Amino acid sequence: MENKSKIRIHRSKFKGLNIHIKKVQSTNSCEWIKYAHRDEHFIFYVQQEGLTELMIDFKDYQMNGKTFCFICPGQVHYYIRQTSPKGYFIFIDSSYLKNEYRSTFENHQNLNQINSVLNDSLFKLISLIADQLSISTTDIGENIIRSLTDSLIGIMVLEIKRDEKQCQGAIDRKTELLSQFRNLVRKHFEKFKKPNDYADMLNISVPYLNQITKQQTGYTASYWIQQEILLEAKRLLHYTQLSSKEIAFSVGYDDYAYFSRFFKSNVGITPLEFRKNYLDLSNLYY
Incomplete structure (x- = not known):
């Protein structure tokens, strides 16, 4: 058995911009992360189709159909199984998130980290960001990616706050x-x-x-x-x-x-x- 004196940590390996997107469309898409580990960065899994089961800090979650989950830096997690998944993993450095957005995720950490996707524009935005990441090498391209990412995260925050009677961007x-x-x-x-x-x-x-x-x-x-x-x-x-x-x-x-x-x-x-x-x-x- 491997030495278990430490919990594995996935270090950030961003190239250039502090965001990376991995497309998911395989029954074996999570084979590489079925062991318990932490990450230095935020992880968002936005699922279009299928079933995903995962554990985050001793809580079991199940994602059915159009849903997204977020995992904050330092949370111990692993993926149990996936069935016919289709979606995207989005890895983002904490510094790349607006403070009010980051606070929303951190304040909901260990409460409910799975949310329904009620706005299909989420998937279109992710696809646009992925396309720009594959071709952009200029300052203009980086600015476009940053703007699209802010919109993407903002939509997720709105989904989380939908039942909380909080105005968009309003932080008292x-x-x-x-x-x-x-x-x-x-x-x-x-x-x-x-x-x-x-x-x-x-x-x-x-x-x-x-x-x-x-x-x-x-x-x-x-x-x-x-x-x-x-x-x-x-x-x-x-x-x-x-x-x-x-x-x-x-x-x-x-x-x-x-x-x-x-x-x-x-x-x-x-x-x-x-x-x-x-x-x-x-x-x-x-």
């Missing part, structure tokens, strides 16, 4: 603060584990931070900090052979006994029990 102060908070948690959860740490970074009070997170997500700031810690611990328990003590240290706990109690109080079982429960499943994808 609370939404912006929530996005900043969750980004800070993803970056600093190993070191900072209290809401006041993040309230200080955002120059707001802890009650106001809790008010924002509770209003917009239904959960307090502490919940989201704990979920980020638990998610990374689960990833390492499931996909690596690091010891539980090493994993506790990796997520910022010097006291393993305390980490074990924290894990059990939130997950319902100890870290060792979680690893044992998932051991057979973990071995299937390497």
Whole structure:
């Protein structure tokens, strides 16, 4: 069996522009990504036909017909199977997305990452971008690709927000603060584990931070900090052979006994029990 001390990371290999498109039209199109891994960049799979099953951070998703999914940088995922697929993989560097678009995807991360495609112009835009990527070497061509990509991502964002009563492009102060908070948690959860740490970074009070997170997500700031810690611990328990003590240290706990109690109080079982429960499943994808 391969060494599983690390979760594989797919590095960005963009040539020139920070976007790459891969056309999918084969029953074996996902053979190269059936093992659990992370990516440094955003991934969008826009499906025109067929069935795709995949796992993203311990949640199973099924795509039927015209749908799209997004995967944020750092999320552990793998593709389970595809049946008669037709569509496109789009790989985009984070820096290539407008801030408000990136925030939408990050704020919906681990909530619902599959959406229906209600606007067929999505497929036409992708085809246009792919054509331009194959021929464009000039500044004008790059500007065209950038404009088309902004439109493509904008349509996806609109699909996500369709039921949220948010105006296109409108980002209020609370939404912006929530996005900043969750980004800070993803970056600093190993070191900072209290809401006041993040309230200080955002120059707001802890009650106001809790008010924002509770209003917009239904959960307090502490919940989201704990979920980020638990998610990374689960990833390492499931996909690596690091010891539980090493994993506790990796997520910022010097006291393993305390980490074990924290894990059990939130997950319902100890870290060792979680690893044992998932051991057979973990071995299937390497």
